Amino acid sequence: MTYIPLAGGGFLYLAVWMDLYSRRIVGWKLEAQMQEELVIAALRQALAIRIIAEGMVLHSDRGGQYAGKVFRKLLDQHQIR
Structure with a gap:
């Protein structure tokens, strides 16, 4: 999770998932709120484009x-540890 400062004050929050093998960004989401849905949306994006190996x-x-x-x-459903 990364905080992005805005010129007029405040922040946006960026959740990013990277495939460490390829170093490719496979999912991301930018929101004004730092809530669970932010990381869920980014993970769902990553799951939609990547083949997930068991474990x-x-x-x-x-x-x-x-x-x-x-x-x-969501992690349990996809057998992600």
Whole structure:
């Protein structure tokens, strides 16, 4: 999750998922709110374009958005660790 400062004050928040093997950005989302849905939307985008191997490992900064029930359920559905 990256904070992007705005010229008039405030921030936008960017969630990005990178495939560490290819170093390719496979999912991203930019929002005014830093909520669980931000990382979910970025992950869904990544899942739509990547073939997910069983037992894939996902790394995050372990912030609250990544500990949410909906996000964790999405990981379980795709057998992502």
